[in-house]
Amino acid sequence: EAQVTQNPRYLITVTGKKLTVTCSQNMNHEYMSWYRQDPGLGLRQIYYSMNVEVTDKGDVPEGYKVSRKEKRNFPLILESPSPNQTSLYFCASTIAGAPLSQQFFGPGTRLTVL
């Protein structure tokens, strides 16, 4: 089954404790992206990657890191999480050819930072 998977689905952590949220897709997509979703703010793009070893900042990259060492994986790293990073996170992927709009989203990771 074609899908985007995220792990963990739920995470409660404390301020400053480094964490990684994994994202994997089995559709051979070049483009991958991370979003956060907060009430009243919709989805905001954190980082995206056009292909292996190519990553770019989205609208809200502060406090996050990403890497793209393999085509299928795009982990989101929070080196020192803070309470304002409490949010619902989505990973998405699509083929790199225009228009990129048909993104496939993962099920989401709900992160709480205490």
Next chain:
Amino acid sequence: GESVGLHLPTLSVQEGDNSIINCAYSNSASDYFIWYKQESGKGPQFIIDIRSNMDKRQGQRVTVLLNKTVKHLSLQIAATQPGDSAVYFCAEKTGNQFYFGTGTSLTVIP
């Protein structure tokens, strides 16, 4: 930053009626406009997109209209069904980045 907004946060329609969800955008340089549907507890799901040089595009039971003069985007759902109940997001694509609106919650009344 981008500004993509919605006219109404909630919309209720009778089953079988047509639904219209509206969206305003701000960046004239965006090349695609997209509608996503998000059901409770799930990730967004692509519905339909429209290129900036078009003004109308139809899909299965859905139509997207783009009015560049007033920077307005709308999604029309024909014969709305209970399964259409969800939050609908508009988004605009500028380069390789995406900017989403805040969403409209559609409730279908049986």
